[in-house]
Amino acid sequence: xxxxxxxxxxxxxxxxxxxxxxxxxxxxxxxxxxxxxxxxxxxxxxxxxxxxxxxxxxxxxxxxxxxxxxxxxxxxxxxxxxxxxxxxxxxxxxxxxxxxxxxxxxxxxxxxxxxxxxxxxxxxxxxxxxxxxxxxxxxxxxxxxxxxxxxxxxxxxxxxxxxxxxxxxxxxxxxxxxxxxxxxxxxxxxxxxxxxxxxxxxxxxxxxxxxxxxxxxxxxxxxxxxxxxxxxxxxxxxxxxxxxxxxxxxxxxxxx
Amino acid sequence: xxxxxxxxxxxxxxxxxxxxxxxxxxxxxxxxxxxxxxxxxxxxxxxxxxxxxxxxxxxxxxxxxxxxxxxxxxxxxxxxxxxxxxxxxxxxxxxxxxxxxxxxxxxxxxxxxxxxxxxxxxxxxxxxxxxxxxxxxxxxxxxxxxxxxxxxxxxxxxxxxxxxxxxxxxxxxxxxxxxxxxxxxxxxxxxxxxxxxxxxxxxxxxxxxxxxxxxxxxxxxxxxxxxxxxxxxxxxxxxxxxxxxxxxxxxxxxxxxxxxxxxxxxxxxxxxxxxxxxxxxxxxxxxxxxxxxxxxxxxxxxxxxxxxxxxxxxxxxxxxxxxxxxxxxxxxxxxxxxxxxxxxxxxxxxxxxxxxxxxxxxxxxxxxxxxxxxxxxxxxxxxxxxxxxxxxx
Numbered sequence: 001x002x003x004x005x006x007x008x009x010x011x012x013x014x015x016x017x018x019x020x021x022x023x024x025x026x027x028x029x030x031x032x033x034x035x036x037x038x039x040x041x042x043x044x045x046x047x048x049x050x051x052x053x054x055x056x057x058x059x060x061x062x063x064x065x066x067x068x069x070x071x072x073x074x075x076x077x078x079x080x081x082x083x084x085x086x087x088x089x090x091x092x093x094x095x096x097x098x099x100x101x102x103x104x105x106x107x108x109x110x111x112x113x114x115x116x117x118x119x120x121x122x123x124x125x126x127x128x129x130x131x132x133x134x135x136x137x138x139x140x141x142x143x144x145x146x147x148x149x150x151x152x153x154x155x156x157x158x159x160x161x162x163x164x165x166x167x168x169x170x171x172x173x174x175x176x177x178x179x180x181x182x183x184x185x186x187x188x189x190x191x192x193x194x195x196x197x198x199x200x201x202x203x204x205x206x207x208x209x210x211x212x213x214x215x216x217x218x219x220x221x222x223x224x225x226x227x228x229x230x231x232x233x234x235x236x237x238x239x240x241x242x243x244x245x246x247x248x249x250x251x252x253x254x255x256x
Numbered sequence: 257x258x259x260x261x262x263x264x265x266x267x268x269x270x271x272x273x274x275x276x277x278x279x280x281x282x283x284x285x286x287x288x289x290x291x292x293x294x295x296x297x298x299x300x301x302x303x304x305x306x307x308x309x310x311x312x313x314x315x316x317x318x319x320x321x322x323x324x325x326x327x328x329x330x331x332x333x334x335x336x337x338x339x340x341x342x343x344x345x346x347x348x349x350x351x352x353x354x355x356x357x358x359x360x361x362x363x364x365x366x367x368x369x370x371x372x373x374x375x376x377x378x379x380x381x382x383x384x385x386x387x388x389x390x391x392x393x394x395x396x397x398x399x400x401x402x403x404x405x406x407x408x409x410x411x412x413x414x415x416x417x418x419x420x421x422x423x424x425x426x427x428x429x430x431x432x433x434x435x436x437x438x439x440x441x442x443x444x445x446x447x448x449x450x451x452x453x454x455x456x457x458x459x460x461x462x463x464x465x466x467x468x469x470x471x472x473x474x475x476x477x478x479x480x481x482x483x484x485x486x487x488x489x490x491x492x493x494x495x496x497x498x499x500x501x502x503x504x505x506x507x508x509x510x511x512x513x514x515x516x517x518x519x520x521x522x523x524x525x526x527x528x529x530x531x532x533x534x535x536x537x538x539x540x541x542x543x544x545x546x547x548x549x550x551x552x553x554x555x556x557x558x559x560x561x562x563x564x565x566x567x568x569x570x571x572x573x574x575x576x577x578x579x580x581x582x583x584x585x586x587x588x589x590x591x592x593x594x595x596x597x598x599x600x601x602x603x604x605x606x607x608x609x610x611x612x613x614x615x616x617x618x619x620x621x622x623x624x625x626x627x628x629x630x631x632x633x634x635x636x637x638x639x640x641x642x643x644x645x646x647x648x649x
Contacts, residue, residue: 054601054605055605056601057597057601077604078601078604078605079604079605079607079608079609079610081605082604082605082606082607082608083607087605088605090602090605093602094598094599094602095599096599096602096603096617096620097562097593097595097617097620097621098562098617098618098619098620098621098622098623098624099616099617099620100620103616103620104603104606104616107608107612107616108603108606108607108608111606111607111608111609111612112606112607143620160606164606164607
């Protein structure tokens with residue numbers, strides 16, 4: 001059984017104003033098949049955690065560890081992490097000029113699996129996955145994220161999640177900016193991926209709304225770069241009623 | 257807010273633009289078709305680098321070609337012919353020479369003044385065919401050359417004009433497309449790193465004829481290929497395409513000019529380039545002139561640049577002049593973007609290596625042009641050459 005462990009993680013980011021400490025000792029264990037929701041106010045360091053797991057060069061780990069099945073993730077390059085089974089659904093997916101969705105998906109799948117997918121099955125898999133996400137087949141020939149609406153970009157992220165079949169997925173505010181229909185479609189995609197592959201999910205969100213469609217096993221409240229409280233799904237209900245006010249936000253880390 | 261009253265009267269002699277300009281003693285012409293032209297190098301003042309046609313070029317790197325004496329002897333050729341394509345040398349006084357255009361700058365005029373015989377590539381017959389003429393082994397001697405590519409009325413064909421090895425070459429290429437003909441000319445510059453190549457292509461498109469003109473510049477220290485197309489008769493059509501990959505210390509330039517001069521003519525200009533490495537440089541100037549007679553013109557030009565590293569510079573200047581309002585359409589576009597760290601992160605976060613990510617983006621970007629060449633073997637070779645460029649810098 002796969003496990004993603006985050007131990008005493010301290011992360012800094014370089015800004016124009018100098019070095020800022022964003023994460024201040026994060027501990028988290030995610031087992032295969034579990035859904036962990038990370039909730040917290042803006043600037044609490046949620047996205048920093050997501051990008052640090054994926055290996056974005058902007059973030060510097062100053063202390064602590066990230067282990068995937070005991071392997072040191074921090075020593076891996078960004079692409080090695082992805083090939084080891086980590087996936088980050090981005091909050092703001094970038095446009096890639098000149099590269100069609102079809103070409104991109106096939107290249108990524110080949111890189112992750114170490115061999116090209118069989119043409120017949122692959123074409124069918126892509127078509128089915130796009131259909132499930134209510135994506136028009138014309139998407140396949142468009143350049144990655146170029147001219148996509150906010151909702152289309154998020155669906156494209158979940159499309160990749162379903163096709164690349166990672167062991168662990170970090171969803172960075174996948175719900176932000178989605179209308180309720182798109183939110184349902186995207187949530188169904190995440191649930192389907194979990195059902196099909198049993199992956200572990202770290203669901204980062206500001207709002208409780210998405211938790212109506214994706215049921216977390218655990219909820220962690222992030223404040224000022226640390227987990228301030230954790231519990232089961234009932235904690236999300238309480239947050240919905242009370243908001244983040246009762247966590248005294250003394251020194252917001254503001255990295256998002 | 258204060259609104260200044262602007263006079264719409266003709267400018268007076270004292271106004272800027274009508275007095276002697278710091279660029280030189282001559283007032284720059286305002287209309288593209290009225291530029292000074294001559295086949296005699298002596299009619300042009302020495303090149304200073306401030307002239308509008310030279311101001312973005314490293315003129316000191318090729319003073320021998322603009323002001324020195326040029327060897328006008330026959331160039332070394334390797335020819336892969338085809339039935340219906342004749343390749344021969346013709347005399348300077350051949351009637352075809354000078355029918356497609358006249359030099360507008362000194363390097364071009366110098367070549368015209370110097371060449372001994374002209375190379376004629378003549379396409380006849382209605383079947384598709386492909387011929388390749390490669391200029392090679394030109395060495396370090398400054399040379400001037402003249403080529404005429406002629407497509408007989410209603411003929412079809414594709415001519416690849418290639419350059420390899422070292423060279424210091426200034427040349428003129430006239431492309432005469434006869435009535436109803438369908439000609440493709442692919443000019444491929446894969447010179448050695450130290451080569452300098454200055455070329456002016458002049459195309460004249462006959463009635464209902466079509467030219468596809470493709471400039472591919474990959475190798476050479478300075479490569480400047482300036483294609484002009486005169487849509488001189490009704491129904492003429494030109495598709496002018498370009499592809500360049502400029503790496504460290506390389507200057508690749510193209511000044512494209514399309515003159516719509518007859519009713520119902522069409523032009524599409526698409527140039528795409530990538531730049532990588534310190535001092536990689538590209539220049540694209542796209543002039544389109546829609547003349548008074550050119551009613552029903554349909555025209556679009558665009559340039560796209562992909563910047564792959566710091567230290568590069570891409571100049572991109574589209575100009576559109578319209579002398580008649582009665583046209584089907586005219587547009588231009590230019591965009592220069594970079595392949596940045598966030599794009600790289602996105603692709604790598606999907607398991608793709610950095611090297612593969614770059615290749616994916618560049619191939620995707622430039623393939624649009626490569627695919628249009630229409631010679632499978634050449635397309636494959638250029639795709640491989642582009643990947644080598646990526647690795648090389």
